[in-house]
Amino acid sequence: MTDPIRTVLYGASDKEISFYQSLVEKHGSPLLLFDSSKLKQQYRALQQALPNVDLFYAIKALPQIDALKELDELEAGFDVASSGELDILLSLKVSGRRTIHTHPVKSDKDIRDALRFGSTTFVIDNLDELKKLQPYRGRVGILLRVSFRSENAKVDLSKKFGCTEDEVANIILQAEQLGLHIKGLSFHVGSQCETSDQHVAAIHSCRDMMLELNKKVKAPLSILDIGGGFPADYALESIDILEFCKPIRAALESLPDDWHIYAEPGRYLIAPAVTCVTTIIGKSIRYGMPWYYIDDGVYGSFSGKIFDHAEYPLQVLTEGKTSTSVLAGPTCDSIDIIDEHIELPELNIGDLIIGHQMGAYTAATRTRFNLLKEAKFIVL
């Protein structure tokens, strides 16, 4: 894993400047601007890159009602991880049949809430978790999550969840003895993958395991859920998702035609659909460097810097000679620094700083520290 390098854009067209300024005049600052057409574009692009794959948006990335509405209109599926996430779908009247519940650790109440909502697919990764589903065995469909550790993902999600490949056969055969059918395998190779190598390797392993198991089990495994991990374009270098997914498409081609393939994209879909607008509220010179304080920070919309290790591309609206500066957030904690070495032109209080690609794991993980006003969500 290489250290993230932040992309900074300098300058903006008059049109862009007046666009941001008029929004701030109207709604105040900070803002999160949601562009549903961008979300639609991402969804269509991923559909094209992964034909015949059912896409379930990972709500955790941004559980925001307008984004969910747009995805509902696109007839997307939804990957839910909690009863709270089900509740917002209920308010949209989304059918439970379009959802999968992917949290590998659940309480009985979580299971009942999901069933009541009509969400019948559950993910497990061990026998204790399997037994929780036994009372509902006629109603549920179960996916077994397998762990594939990933070195090239920013966020390794196979450390906390997933059984090892060695355990798969035993769990599936034990499930059969308990009268529970495991209908397929799932994995999540990690978020923000640089290449699709891990997806491809995991697809191949799962295919081989499923084919082998299908010789032994009474009811065949027929679903493979390839998780998320499709990258956002934090370097603003126009990631070509069609190209990124090409090896995945090739790997999926090698599966039997009658298998169903799911994916749980979060970040790729929502990241570029949200832009953060912040305002410089203070400046100072410390240790010989200019410091700029903006009205949103790592306890707010930039929380992904901490939890998600993301460095969002930033834009200053003016050009000019730059010097190495510090960009800090508004809380009184010293950890609340967005960048300690960022090349910035001289800026003034009131100037705007724009954060791009800020839809995923940003507002979703913010805190209420200092009781600062959270960035207002504006639907464009």
Added chain:
Amino acid sequence: MKYFKETLYDAVCQEFRVDKMYFEQKTEHQHLMIFHNAMLGRVMTLDGIVQTTEADEFMYHEMLTHVPILAHGAVKKLLIIGGGDGGILREVLKHESIDVTQVEIDKAVIDMAIEYLPKHSDSAYDNPRANIVIDDGMAFVKNCSEKFDVIIVDGTDPIGPGEVLFTEDFYAQCKNCLNEGGVIVTQNGVPFLQIEEVKNTYQRLNQHYTDATFYTVAVPTYYGGLMTLAWATNNAELRNVSLDTLEQRFKSANLNSRYYNPAIHLAAFALPQYIVNQLD
């Protein structure tokens, strides 16, 4: 075109075309719809599950109502728990000597059914022999000092708001509200797909009643074949009333039924072996 897909089971689902939406309400906790379907008439669904349709409701309501009443033969007071759509009430009131108390947790369900499913209650809610109480069914039987000859529990799925109506505690409280030789019947799901419900209910009823069993009815829109109706009483004779006696009672009750008759009444207690295997 809109479709309703039932969400009960992962591997299979029935789908109904929505020809006209009459009523849709979603709150934070539930999603209720009443719509028209060309084949089934008005259909009511709750949280993705078919509750009742105009086309086949008579099978369910007649069997849940007339079997205990005619088996008992001298019912004066009857308690309905749930049943907000009014179908059970309509059937009970066909027996002119019976006074009914119906306990429904949510008045809105009754109002909505009167407006959008009028054929179910067929004006039963205007009948002076019907005493409607808006209360939690569990709370009502706990605090009730009255006694009834028959209790009919017309609840929803065991996962959801009607959950408490499937607990052992509830069945025990109901016993305290039954007259000597009274009987309780409850909706108990489709055992081909939910065999656990049979096992659980049987074990729970068995703790409190000397004769617990099930009888069946096949309601087409309750997907999965036979539905079980649970039956519990301390009078084992009740399920062995002779065909002759039932015929007499049936005749004098003048029910005008479409599913129920004495022969099917007796036959309904014959259980397929996969259900019998759960009863021990």
